[in-house]
Amino acid sequence: MQFNPCMKHKLIRDSARHFAETELAPIAAEIDKNATFPVAVIEKMKKLNYFGLQAPKEFGGAALDSVSAAIVVEELSRVCAAVGLCVTVHNGVAVFPFLQFGNKEQNEKYLPRLARGEMIGAFSLTEANAGSDAGSVETTAVKEGGDYVLNGTKIFVTNGGVCDLALIFALTNTDRQQLQSSVFIVESSYEGFLRGELEDLCGMRANPVSSLFLENCRVPEENILGKLGMGMKIGMTTLDNGRIGVAAQALGIAQGAFEAAVKYAKERQQFKKPIASLQTIQNYIADMATEQAAARLLLYRACELKDAGQPYGCEAAMAKLYCSTVASKTTSLAVQIHGGYGYSKEYDVERYFRDAKVTEIYEGTSEIQRMVIARAVLAKLTL
Amino acid sequence: MENKKKSIWVFGDYRNYYQNRVTLQLISKAMDLAKAIDAEVCALVFGHEIDEWIMEYTAHGADRILAIDDPALKSYSTEQYLAIMEALVKERDPEIILIGATDFGREFAPRLAKRLQTGLSADCVGLEITPEGLLVQIAPSFGGNMLAEIVTEHHRPQMATVRPGTFKEIPHDNSRKAQVERLPLMKGLPAPRVRLIEYERCAEKEHSIENAQVIVCGGRGMGNKNNFAKLHELARILGGGVGATRPVVYAGWADHDALVGQAGKHIKPKILFSFGISGAIQHTAGLGEADFIVAINKNPQATMMKMADVAMVADAGDVLNSLIKELKKRIRE
Amino acid sequence: MLKLVVCIKQVPMVTELPWDEKTGTLRRDLAPGMMNPACKHALEAALQIKEKYSAHITVITMGPPTAKEVLYEALAMGADGTLLICDKILAGSDTYMTSWILAQAIRKHCANVDLILCGAFTADSETAQVGPQLAESLNLPAVAYVEKIEMNGRILRVRRIVDNFRETMEMECPALVTVSIENYLPRYVGLGGLQSAFGENQIQVIDATALGIAAADVKKQGSRTKVRRVFLRKTQKENEYFTGVAVNVVNEFLNKYERKISTVIGKSIEGKERTRGK
Incomplete structure (x- = not known):
C-alpha cells in the first residue's frame, strides 16, 4: 500500500485533469442542461485510450493498473460526472467481463473495438422487477438451432442510448429448480435489439440512460460470454469491479464540489471578511477534506487488492458505500456553503449535488453494499 | 578614444519607434544614472540610413552616439549586432549596457551577456546606483509578486533589459548636441548564419490593443469561455480592445494576441477595465502605462484590486452584464 | 535521421506562488510541478518534425529527482530518449550557468544534434534567456519566438x-x-503512452561529475548576478472601493465617472435620467 501517489499516478491524474478541464469543463453545464451526449469530445477520448483503460496493449488498450484507472474516472467525474459515468461503465462493466471471462475468439473479435472505443459498451442486468436481486431477472434466452432468441426488457441502462454492444443478462433455464442465467454479447445491430426513450433523470443527464428491448433478438451461441450458465458468476464479479468505478466516480464528484466550495468560501465576503474565516465553514471544510482523504484510501486499497489478485469484493463495497456517502454529503455541504447561489444552476455545485445522489443508488444501493459488507464480516472466522 | 570616462550604453532599438519608445526612455534613465557615477550616456545605432535615429537620440539626451551605417545592416540581425557589440565592448569597456525588453532585446541581450561572460537581469522595472557605484537592477522575481534587487558585482559590463514604459523619456530638444562617432562596419566579421528571407510589418498588430484607449481585460474569474466572450461586447461599446491573462489564453478563451503582460502586450490605455483578474505580476507587468484602472473582483484582497483606481467588489460576470446594459441604455438615450 | 534535442523545465503548476512573509521564502510545497507550457510547445514542434521528416528526439532537463516526471510525460507524448541532469552542486544555477551545463550535456550526449528546441520562456521566471544563451554556448545560429x-x-x-x-x-x-506558444498546441497525453513510458523506459540520470563538471567550473561558470534583496512589490494605492449588488455598483461607478468615460470613448453617457446612486 502506498500512501503517496507515485509519479505515474500523478501524471495520469494531471493528464486526465488537463483533458477534462480543457474539453469537458466548458460544456459540462450545457450538456447537463440539454441532456446531450458530447460526441465530439468522446471521439477525442477514444484516441487517448479512455475507452481501453485496462485492456491489454495488444488489444489497443492502455493497460493501466486499477489505481490509475480509478484516478482517470475521478478526474473526469470531478469535472463532468456524466462522461465519467460513460467511461467507468464502458471500462468497468463492459470491457472488464471480457478480460475476466471472454474466450479467445470473443476477445479477439470484440476487445480491440471496445478498447479503441469503436464500440461503446453497456451492461444490462436491471429490470423492472430485478436489480440487485439478480435471481428475479425475467429476460429469457431460448435456444433455437445455433442461436439463442432473447426476449425481455432492461431498464436504466447506462450508455443505453449510444451503446454498440450490450452484455445482456438473461435466463437460459427458467425452471425454478434449475434456474440458470447467462450473459450474452449483443450487438446493437442485431435484429430485435431496440432502444427505449432516454430517461429524464435527476443527475448525470448527459449520459444517455435508456431502456433496451429485446424482441425475438437472435444471438449466435458463440456470443455467450464465458460459458453457458455463468450468468451469476459474471454478474457478481462484474459488480464488484463496477463498484470500484462508481466509488471513483463519487469521489471525483466530491472533489469537484469540494474545490468549488473552498474557492467560493475564500472569495465570498460576509461581515467584511471571507466566509472561509468563519469557524462553522472551516469545520465543514475540515470534515469534507478528511472524509475525502479517507474515502480515497479505501478506494485505492480495493484497487490494489484487485491488482494483487486477492479477493476485493468486500473492500469494493466499502469503497463504494463510503465514497458515495461522502459524495452526497460533500455536495450537499458545497451547496450549503454557496448559500442561495448554490441552489442556482449558475453554479456548478447544483449539478454536482444532483449527480452525487445516484452514486448511492446504482451498482447496488448503499443498503446492498452494507449487506455485502456484513456478510463478508460475518463469514470471517476471526475478526 | 579619449580618457577613461565611464560610459553607459543604451542600445538603439529603433525598428518600432512609433509604438515603442523604450530607447528614449532608457537614454533618459541613463542620464540619471550617469550623474551618480560620473559617466557619459552613449547611444548605439546600427543600421542603414540611420540619421533620423541619430538625431532623435541626440535630441533626447545622449552625450555620444556610436553609429554604424552600412547597407549590410539594413535589417536587424542578432548575429551581426553581437559581433559588432563584442568588438566595441572589448575596445571601449562600457560600465553599463541597457537594452529595451522588446522581443528583439530579449533575444539579443542574453546572447550578448553570455558572449561577454557577464550577468544580465531581464525585464527590469527599476534601476538605481549604490553608494559604491554598482548598478542595482530591480527585476520581477519568482514569478510572483516579488521584486529582486540584483547586482553584477565582479563582471563588466553590467547589463539589464528594461521593460518598456518603466521610465519617462525627456522632451525632444533639438538644441542638444552629442558627439556622433560614425564608425565603419568592422572588417572580417563572420557572415551571419541566419538569413532573413522575408519580413513585413504586421498592420493588424499595429492596430492591436497596444494602442487602444480603452481596454477590457479578463482573467480566470470570468468563469468560462462564454462569459469571457461578452467582454468583446463591452469593448465594442467603448470602442476599445480586449486583453487577457495567460491562464485565459492557455484555456483557449482568447487568442495569444490578446495576452497582456510580461510575455504579451504592454498596454497604455486611458481606461483599463480588469474583470476577474487576480493580478499576478506576469499580467500586471504589462499595465505600467495604464492611466486609470477599474478592477472587478469578488476578492477585495486581490492584487489587481489594490492596484486599481476603482475597485468593484462583485462578481465579474454580473458587473459585466450590468455595465453592458447600462452603457447601451445611456448611449442610446 | 534527424537528431533533435528538446530542453524542458519543470515549473510550479500555479503561476502565483504564495510568499511566506515570515520565512521570506516561496511556498513551493503548495504547488505540484508540471512541464513548462512553452517547453511543451517546443516538444510538440519536435514531435511534428518527427512525424513529417522522421527524427530521434532526446529530451533534456535539469532539476531535482522529481523532475523525472516531466521526462516521463515527454516520453508519453512521443519522445525517444531522456536525460536528467541532477546534482546538488548545480542547484540554484542562474541562466548563465544553466545554459553552460545544458551545453556540456548536449556536447557529451547528443554530439550530432541537428536542431535544439527550447520553450521561448518559462512560466516561473520568464527571463527567456536560457535558449539564446545555450545557442551562444554552443555557437549555434538561433532564432527565438518561433511559430x-x-x-x-x-x-x-x-x-x-x-x-x-x-x-x-x-x-x-x-x-x-x-x-513560442502561438502555435504548436501540445497534444494531449494519451493514457496508454503514459503507461508505456513507465513500463519500458528508464530515465537516464547524470550528475555533474559525469558531465565533467567540477566544483571549480561551477564557480567559474557560476552566477554573474547576485540577488541583494527580495521584497514584495508595492501595489496598494489610494483607491476607491464600490461594493454591493452588481447593478448598483455599476450605476454608482458610471454616475461618478461619466465625464471621464465620455471623454475617453468620445460618446456621451452623461446627464441622462436614471436612478442616482448614493
Missing part, C-alpha cells in the same frame, strides 16, 4: 512575429530555436 518550422534538407525555415514584424528566416542545421 512555425519547416525543413528542406538541412535548411531550416522558420517564421515568427516579433515586435510587430512578421519574419521568415533560414538557417542551416545544426541550429537552435525557441518556440
Whole structure:
C-alpha cells in the first residue's frame, strides 16, 4: 500500500485533469442542461485510450493498473460526472467481463473495438422487477438451432442510448429448480435489439440512460460470454469491479464540489471578511477534506487488492458505500456553503449535488453494499 | 578614444519607434544614472540610413552616439549586432549596457551577456546606483509578486533589459548636441548564419490593443469561455480592445494576441477595465502605462484590486452584464 | 535521421506562488510541478518534425529527482530518449550557468544534434534567456519566438512575429530555436503512452561529475548576478472601493465617472435620467 501517489499516478491524474478541464469543463453545464451526449469530445477520448483503460496493449488498450484507472474516472467525474459515468461503465462493466471471462475468439473479435472505443459498451442486468436481486431477472434466452432468441426488457441502462454492444443478462433455464442465467454479447445491430426513450433523470443527464428491448433478438451461441450458465458468476464479479468505478466516480464528484466550495468560501465576503474565516465553514471544510482523504484510501486499497489478485469484493463495497456517502454529503455541504447561489444552476455545485445522489443508488444501493459488507464480516472466522 | 570616462550604453532599438519608445526612455534613465557615477550616456545605432535615429537620440539626451551605417545592416540581425557589440565592448569597456525588453532585446541581450561572460537581469522595472557605484537592477522575481534587487558585482559590463514604459523619456530638444562617432562596419566579421528571407510589418498588430484607449481585460474569474466572450461586447461599446491573462489564453478563451503582460502586450490605455483578474505580476507587468484602472473582483484582497483606481467588489460576470446594459441604455438615450 | 534535442523545465503548476512573509521564502510545497507550457510547445514542434521528416528526439532537463516526471510525460507524448541532469552542486544555477551545463550535456550526449528546441520562456521566471544563451554556448545560429518550422534538407525555415514584424528566416542545421506558444498546441497525453513510458523506459540520470563538471567550473561558470534583496512589490494605492449588488455598483461607478468615460470613448453617457446612486 502506498500512501503517496507515485509519479505515474500523478501524471495520469494531471493528464486526465488537463483533458477534462480543457474539453469537458466548458460544456459540462450545457450538456447537463440539454441532456446531450458530447460526441465530439468522446471521439477525442477514444484516441487517448479512455475507452481501453485496462485492456491489454495488444488489444489497443492502455493497460493501466486499477489505481490509475480509478484516478482517470475521478478526474473526469470531478469535472463532468456524466462522461465519467460513460467511461467507468464502458471500462468497468463492459470491457472488464471480457478480460475476466471472454474466450479467445470473443476477445479477439470484440476487445480491440471496445478498447479503441469503436464500440461503446453497456451492461444490462436491471429490470423492472430485478436489480440487485439478480435471481428475479425475467429476460429469457431460448435456444433455437445455433442461436439463442432473447426476449425481455432492461431498464436504466447506462450508455443505453449510444451503446454498440450490450452484455445482456438473461435466463437460459427458467425452471425454478434449475434456474440458470447467462450473459450474452449483443450487438446493437442485431435484429430485435431496440432502444427505449432516454430517461429524464435527476443527475448525470448527459449520459444517455435508456431502456433496451429485446424482441425475438437472435444471438449466435458463440456470443455467450464465458460459458453457458455463468450468468451469476459474471454478474457478481462484474459488480464488484463496477463498484470500484462508481466509488471513483463519487469521489471525483466530491472533489469537484469540494474545490468549488473552498474557492467560493475564500472569495465570498460576509461581515467584511471571507466566509472561509468563519469557524462553522472551516469545520465543514475540515470534515469534507478528511472524509475525502479517507474515502480515497479505501478506494485505492480495493484497487490494489484487485491488482494483487486477492479477493476485493468486500473492500469494493466499502469503497463504494463510503465514497458515495461522502459524495452526497460533500455536495450537499458545497451547496450549503454557496448559500442561495448554490441552489442556482449558475453554479456548478447544483449539478454536482444532483449527480452525487445516484452514486448511492446504482451498482447496488448503499443498503446492498452494507449487506455485502456484513456478510463478508460475518463469514470471517476471526475478526 | 579619449580618457577613461565611464560610459553607459543604451542600445538603439529603433525598428518600432512609433509604438515603442523604450530607447528614449532608457537614454533618459541613463542620464540619471550617469550623474551618480560620473559617466557619459552613449547611444548605439546600427543600421542603414540611420540619421533620423541619430538625431532623435541626440535630441533626447545622449552625450555620444556610436553609429554604424552600412547597407549590410539594413535589417536587424542578432548575429551581426553581437559581433559588432563584442568588438566595441572589448575596445571601449562600457560600465553599463541597457537594452529595451522588446522581443528583439530579449533575444539579443542574453546572447550578448553570455558572449561577454557577464550577468544580465531581464525585464527590469527599476534601476538605481549604490553608494559604491554598482548598478542595482530591480527585476520581477519568482514569478510572483516579488521584486529582486540584483547586482553584477565582479563582471563588466553590467547589463539589464528594461521593460518598456518603466521610465519617462525627456522632451525632444533639438538644441542638444552629442558627439556622433560614425564608425565603419568592422572588417572580417563572420557572415551571419541566419538569413532573413522575408519580413513585413504586421498592420493588424499595429492596430492591436497596444494602442487602444480603452481596454477590457479578463482573467480566470470570468468563469468560462462564454462569459469571457461578452467582454468583446463591452469593448465594442467603448470602442476599445480586449486583453487577457495567460491562464485565459492557455484555456483557449482568447487568442495569444490578446495576452497582456510580461510575455504579451504592454498596454497604455486611458481606461483599463480588469474583470476577474487576480493580478499576478506576469499580467500586471504589462499595465505600467495604464492611466486609470477599474478592477472587478469578488476578492477585495486581490492584487489587481489594490492596484486599481476603482475597485468593484462583485462578481465579474454580473458587473459585466450590468455595465453592458447600462452603457447601451445611456448611449442610446 | 534527424537528431533533435528538446530542453524542458519543470515549473510550479500555479503561476502565483504564495510568499511566506515570515520565512521570506516561496511556498513551493503548495504547488505540484508540471512541464513548462512553452517547453511543451517546443516538444510538440519536435514531435511534428518527427512525424513529417522522421527524427530521434532526446529530451533534456535539469532539476531535482522529481523532475523525472516531466521526462516521463515527454516520453508519453512521443519522445525517444531522456536525460536528467541532477546534482546538488548545480542547484540554484542562474541562466548563465544553466545554459553552460545544458551545453556540456548536449556536447557529451547528443554530439550530432541537428536542431535544439527550447520553450521561448518559462512560466516561473520568464527571463527567456536560457535558449539564446545555450545557442551562444554552443555557437549555434538561433532564432527565438518561433511559430512555425519547416525543413528542406538541412535548411531550416522558420517564421515568427516579433515586435510587430512578421519574419521568415533560414538557417542551416545544426541550429537552435525557441518556440513560442502561438502555435504548436501540445497534444494531449494519451493514457496508454503514459503507461508505456513507465513500463519500458528508464530515465537516464547524470550528475555533474559525469558531465565533467567540477566544483571549480561551477564557480567559474557560476552566477554573474547576485540577488541583494527580495521584497514584495508595492501595489496598494489610494483607491476607491464600490461594493454591493452588481447593478448598483455599476450605476454608482458610471454616475461618478461619466465625464471621464465620455471623454475617453468620445460618446456621451452623461446627464441622462436614471436612478442616482448614493
